[in-house]
Amino acid sequence: MLRDFSAQSLFMGALIAFVGFASSFAVVLHGLTGVGASEAQAASGLMALSISMGLCAIVISAVTRLPVSIAWSTPGAALLASSGSVEGGFNAAVGAFLVCGVLIIVAGLWKPLGRTVSSIPPALANAMLAGVLLSLCFAPVKAIAFNPLFGLPIVLAWAVIGSINRLYAVPAALLTFGLVIALGVEMPEGALAGLSAALVPRIEFVPPVFDAAAMVSIALPLFIVTMASQNIPGIAVLKVNDYHPDPGPLFATTGLFSMLSAPFGGHAVNLAAITAAMCAGSDSHPDRTRRYWSAINAGIAYIILGLLAGVVTTFVSLAPPVLIQAVAGLALIGAFSSSAMAAFAEAETREAAAITFLVTASGVSFAGVSGAFWGLVAGGLMLGLARVAKRKA
Template sequence: MLRDFSVQALFMGLLTAFVGFASSFAVVLHGLAGVGATEAQAASGLMALSVSMGVCAIVLSLRTRLPVSIAWSTPGAALLASGGTVEGGFPAAVGGFLVCAALIVLAGLWKPLGRMVAAIPATLANAMLAGVLIGLCFAPVKAIAFDPLLGLPIVVAWAVVGSLNRLYAVPAALAAFVAVLAFGIDIPDGAFAGLAERLLPQPEAVAPVFNIAGLVGIALPLFIVTMASQNIPGIAVLKVNDYRPNPGPLFAVTGLFSLLSAPFGGHAVNLAAITAAMCAGSDAHPDPARRYWAAVNAGMFYVIFGLAAGAVTAFVSLAPPILIQAVAGLALVSAFAGSALNAFREPENREAAAITFLVTASGVSFAGISGAFWGLVAGGLMTALARYAPRRRA
């Protein structure tokens, strides 16, 4: 195994971890805060997710000798940000995280549940995801309206660098955010006083609360988004690169690590899609049999980044919230474009997809349950009616 290690895989692992962490940690922080987490709880959740997905990637990649990249559920974090606080506050959200993780384990071990998830029309799943993402994608425009001198550098950096290499667009926006924070914002004296202490890991356990709002408003939509937008595409990326994994055990193990991170505020870890392509491609190593070390190295760096999550959160909190939301929104533009395109691709399902998108994007909750769930229900009913009506006419 050690003979398979290479410097090329080491650098690709570092790049994968940096891109994965830097491009979407803002989405995670915003999502956890959206369901009622305090700054300390959000930092704990970010740390738990990063450490869990790092260890999970190491375990799975070494066990299977495949470049199995793991990520937190970025669409799931966007879902949390759009849904708002549920009845019972953050403890109820943690209860929802635990139920979601259990469902992921079950989907990996019990094939009928996995087939049920796969049977959800792709157009509706993408429409729900697009409805979840659109709110955050407005944030860059709002940031410019808030203060052009602060918002424009972030957007311009993302656009210019992205036109050259899309992979570095969000890290460039994050670098611009740091520059704006350093030179464009008056930071009060003593703001960095406790930053050194935050470099030490500070996990904060949350006693879960289980209720209907957390189950239906968080657990079920989070499960569907994570499976449809992350786990299933993650398997597809491995297959495109000529690997033939057994999906069930991979899903089950990611669900297990989600169970471990949930009590500390982590919403879900899953198979990666974009960073999976980095580790599974030829840039990681010319020999496909040795590329798994790229995922192993990425896992190690994820753990390191996660242990500094408290300092990252404290630093980010010094800026107006709209600026970090702008970075999060820019990180999701590509995902929104892809999900919207796939949602409205099929003419026969276009109206049902539109209903799902509109109900989800409205952000309106009914009976304490987020719009993402009701959007999927409304789209499903429209699909059923469209299929039933022609039979009645016949």
């Protein structure tokens, strides 16, 4: 293995970790606090996720010798942000995270469940995701309305840098966010001492509570979103680059590491899609048999970034929440546009997708169950009725 190591893979691994962490950690923090996590629990969850996905990437890539990039479930974090607190608080959410990890393992090892998830109409899965992301994508506009001097520079940095290189758009917005906090937000007394104290990693154990409403509101939609929006596309990216692993063991391994991170506040880790293309592409290394080192190096970098999660969370807490929500919203605009386009592409499923999208985006809960689940149910019923009517005709 050491003979396959290269400086190119080291640089690419560091870049992958920076892009993966910087572009979506705001979404993760917003999602965890959205389901009731305290600042310390959100920092612990961010740390647990980053370390888990780093270790997962190292283990999978070292064993398979394939460039398998791992990420946290960004769509899943967006789902949490829109779900809101459930009965039982964050402890119930952690119980749902554990069940989601079990479902991912079962989907990897038991093919009927994997086939069932794959059989969910893509239009409905994408419509549910688009509905989940919609409210978060409003945040940049809300940030400008809140304070143009704070919100506008963040949005402009994202737009200008994104027009040059889309990969660096969100990191540019994040850097501008940091400058806005440092230069424009009055630091409370003791802020520097708090940042110094946060340099010491602190993990928070959250005893899980298994609540039926949380299972339906969080565990099931989180499982579907993670599989449909991350794991399955992650396999597709590898196949496009002429790597053909058995998907089952990869899914099961990500489910195992999801379970390991859950008691400390992490929601889910999974196969990456965007950074997977960076890992598996020729920029990682001209020799395709040596590209797996990029994923290993990214894993090491993720672990290092995870140990700094306390500092990141403490710094972010110094700013008005709407500003970090704006960065999260900007990070999700691409995912929203892609999922919305895929949801409404086919005329046959367009009406059912619209129902799924509208029910999910409404954010309304019924019987303590979030709109994401009911959106999928409503869209599925609409699609079923349409197909029955078509057969009778």
